[in-house]
Amino acid sequence: MEKTQQHIEIDQKETLLASGFDLAIIGLDTKSEPFRVVYDIEKMIEILCSREEMTELDAIEYLDYNVFGAYVGEGTPIYIHGGDHQRVLELLSNY
DSSP states (O other), X not given: XXXXXXXXXXXXXXXXXXXXXXXXXXEEEOSSSSOEEEEXXXXXXXXXXXXXXXXXXXXXXXXIIIIITOOOSTTOOEEEOOSOHHHHHHHHHTO
16 A cells, blocks of 8 residues: 655744644644644643643643634634543533
C-alpha cells in the first residue's frame, strides 16, 4: 500500500501558536483560513504544573485568564478537552 502525504502550507503570520505549549498540540484545523492550531487543555495544565511547579488550580486559573480568553485574530488557537472523554461528558452534562 502506498502512503500519500498531504502538503499543508501554513501562513506563520496568521496561524498562531500558544508559546511554550508545543507538546500540547494535538491537531490543526484546516477547514478555516488561516489554519488554527488545536491544543489539549489537560496537556497544557500538565505542562504548567511540571514546568512552572503550579498546582492544578493555579494552572487552570492562569490559562483561563491569560490564554483561553485571548482573541488575537482569525488564527487564534483552538483549546479543547481532548484526552479524558469521560471528563468531557461530565462537563457537557453540566450545561
